[in-house]
Amino acid sequence: MTEATPNVDMEKLVSLCRRRGFVFPSSEIYGGLSSSWDYGPLGVELKRNIKEAWWRAVIRERDDMVGLDTSILMNRKVWEASGHLERMVDPLVECKNCHQRWRADELGEPKCPSCGGDLTEERMFNVMFKTFAGPVEEEASVVYLRPETAQGIFVNFQNVLNTTRKRLPFGIAQIGKSFRNEITTGNFIFRSREFEQMEIEYFIKPGTDEEWFEYWLKERLQWYVTHGIKREHLDTYEHPEEKLAHYAKRCCDVIYKFPMGWAELEGIANRGDYDLKQHTAVSGKSLEYYDAATNEHFIPYVIEPSAGVDRSALAFLADAYTEEPDKDELRVLLRFHPDIAPLKVAVLPLSRKENLAAYARDVYADLRREWRVEFDDTQSIGRRYRRQDEIGTPFCVTVDFQSLEDNRVTIRERDTMNQIRVPISELKTTLSAKLGGEDLFVLPPGGEIWKVEKEADSA
């Protein structure tokens, strides 16, 4: 067994994503829109699976969490109170010669990195997208596209308390689009102006924040490992105190070894009571919590694990990418965790002959009631296995002429290429168990080991 190549460069990944329908440049026929991306038929399923796995882990399987879905356009007082209007600014400079624009704090020396020209004085630039609600473009109708989903949670804190009877510690989580008018974007879907967040605001008693911070850091790091990211490609990065965002008491990132280097995958922040206090002050509405046990009123602290759907997708793609020498060829496969894989199963009839095709179609129709399944009857079986490997489908079900006689089909595993043969009546249960992580060679009644790849001599 040859060791798989551990890494992938960005170019290769972007090319696969585009070729197989994971990610396309947005508005491509019009020359695109800077750092804007569309998710194709496989990409949308990948993203859905990531979001679903997150929702299940942080909400459905927990006792202390509820979800929320707040709007992108909010009253702009929200951003006055949160400090984003004043402080979410980047220092901008422009080259006097070629007119390219740069973030002053990212430049090594005061010369244009592109042409060496002189730069203008820096001016502060707010990264919130501004628009107007209502028909007149006037100051009074300015609204912003939210730069984070978090504030939608804070301003609803009291609403959630009133309607759910949750007691501390408890969390509110939401998934949604946010927008930042970044001067510098790039690295494929890693940083774009429009992105999707998965944010948790976990409310706790002041004084318990350090312990909950550690809890969530560990919990969130583990989530990536559970869903297939290699532990050695993950690390943590503690933000130095002088570089913390205006709302943060502490911030530690879960970082991932992306194709372009180590970078933030998720940020865990201790926001203290900053946000609830600010909203209380500016709105005049109390966002206090009453603890009946101790008869205390106080503003809770909050720990915020904030993840990006797009950069999670990039991490899952990069980490799954594998090249293996296979006979005279190179086998490319995406070793996705079954929960993350866009397709769970492919049904492949060995031939297009009428009776075989009909049998395979029945198998397909039955399986897709449970999972996202593909049917493929083109080209040689070897080529079709490679197609499924390259998009990360964990299992192929092959229907051959013998199936018509013995009502048995072959299950082929993506990672090992090993195969077992099972009665059709056991197929669904077996696939269900394998997708849940059971070893391929645990056989159902009537099942048998069919082909062990390392002993096989042809593809």
Added chain:
Amino acid sequence: MTEATPNVDMEKLVSLCRRRGFVFPSSEIYGGLSSSWDYGPLGVELKRNIKEAWWRAVIRERDDMVGLDTSILMNRKVWEASGHLERMVDPLVECKNCHQRWRADELGEPKCPSCGGDLTEERMFNVMFKTFAGPVEEEASVVYLRPETAQGIFVNFQNVLNTTRKRLPFGIAQIGKSFRNEITTGNFIFRSREFEQMEIEYFIKPGTDEEWFEYWLKERLQWYVTHGIKREHLDTYEHPEEKLAHYAKRCCDVIYKFPMGWAELEGIANRGDYDLKQHTAVSGKSLEYYDAATNEHFIPYVIEPSAGVDRSALAFLADAYTEEPDKDELRVLLRFHPDIAPLKVAVLPLSRKENLAAYARDVYADLRREWRVEFDDTQSIGRRYRRQDEIGTPFCVTVDFQSLEDNRVTIRERDTMNQIRVPISELKTTLSAKLGGEDLFVLPPGGEIWKVEKEADSA
């Protein structure tokens, strides 16, 4: 059995939604933002279920559909080509006296409906939200928030063809936020400036469009019925030819009897080849389809079933709302279809006594691995049943002292209030079957009918 009240007025529904955490006014602590809404802990689950049911029906269980997830910010040439820049305009007038603004085409007479004042001349107002990508507010950097998800599909038509090998007829579907700067909004979540769409673009051979139009109209209407909307609350409305949108050859709405009256739930449009033709002309990139069987190149026609997530949510809420006289009280319940219900099961221990609570917690922990489940041990059992009725939970599982001895629990059905008692080992399978639509009185091994409500004499 008393006949359920068939309808609900908007005020009652808004009040329930707010009280129980379905929908809150957005940015409420700051006085809100006109017609902007946030979905609370139950609302977000309701919306997720609607989207999931749609995705399953239109993509996963079909052979001829793929998904897509395109960005909200697109190159503005998209909107030049689609005609939205020029034609997505409303006639705006302003009252010279009180300065309120109105849509001229919605006014009966040329006087302000609010104060009777004189109105200004009408001017055309584009309903697309405008913003700037990049740090300078200049004409060249103008981008729009998409007013429909459809165009993201059309501009990716060739990308999808190339990566999926789909052949006509086939469809592309997506769910996502769209934005329209409406002058007139209102009717709760029925019409807001920010809303979520579920759109299908179904590509077909020209000449087969009428037949596919009828197919999708029937299919989509049936989807609502399958998921619990009463057939008699649904109808269709054919748009008169002179009122069709600029891209449409025909348009027929699925309309629903909302609390405020009959209104559009979903629009089915025959967009012909308008969009693909326009994008071909403006981008210079061919969006033709090659039919290998007939050796023809042509631009496909498209049928578009376009649904709103928010107004679907409103329809599901309104249709589920029921009031029933029950003893001396009024029982309020939401008769959601199990697939749509935010919570599937509630686990209710009869008392908080230690051993009973622990047993019930175990049942709860086990069930929530499968479904969204709530645990509730407050107040009397009767009050807890009413709580679950009011949020539409299809089944309650009651754990009593006898459960500790005989390992059996009670399943109580929301709509009939009937109860069966089943061995704990059969609970998951039984609930799964009931949530799938099986009659409550089909009993698992060892199960028995426990309480038939119409024969019972106390709550």
